[in-house]
Amino acid sequence: MTEALHIVCPHCLRSNRVPPQRIGDRPNCGACKQPLASGDVAELNDTSLTSFTGTSDLPVLVDFWASWCGPCQAMAPEFQTAARTWAGKVAFAKVNTEQAQQSSARLGIRSIPTLILFRNGREVARQSGAMSAAQLGAWLQQQ
Structure with missing residues (x-):
C-alpha cells in the first residue's frame, strides 16, 4: 500500500491526505x-508560509512579490499559467513582501x-527576476 501524500489546500490552507494515484483525479x-x-x-503570509511549505509533500514554489513592482505584475499571469501546468506535481504560492515582512527578512x-x-x-x-511560464517550467525541471 502506498502512503498518502499530504497536500495543503490553496484555498483554506488545511492539509489533506491524498493517495498518490488519486492526484490526477483532481481531488x-x-x-x-x-x-x-x-x-x-x-x-x-507570515503565519501561513512556514506551515504551507513544511506540511506539503509536494514541492512548493513561492513567488515573493510586491504590488508596486512592474516585473512582478508582468510575471503574475505567467506564474498562474505555470501553476496550472504543474498542478499535482508542484504547489504554487505567492507572498506579498509588503505584508509578510518578517518572512521576507528571514x-x-x-x-x-x-x-x-x-x-x-x-x-x-x-531564482530572482521575472520569468515566462516556459522559463519557469524549464527551471523547475532542472531542480
Missing part, C-alpha cells in the same frame, strides 16, 4: 471542498520577484 479538500490540485495559487529577500522552491520545508533553489 477536493476535505474541509472546504475546493479542488486541491487544480493549479490555483495560494496566497500566503529568507533574505533582497530583490523581487524572487522565486524559492521548498521541499519538506527547506529551501532547495532560488
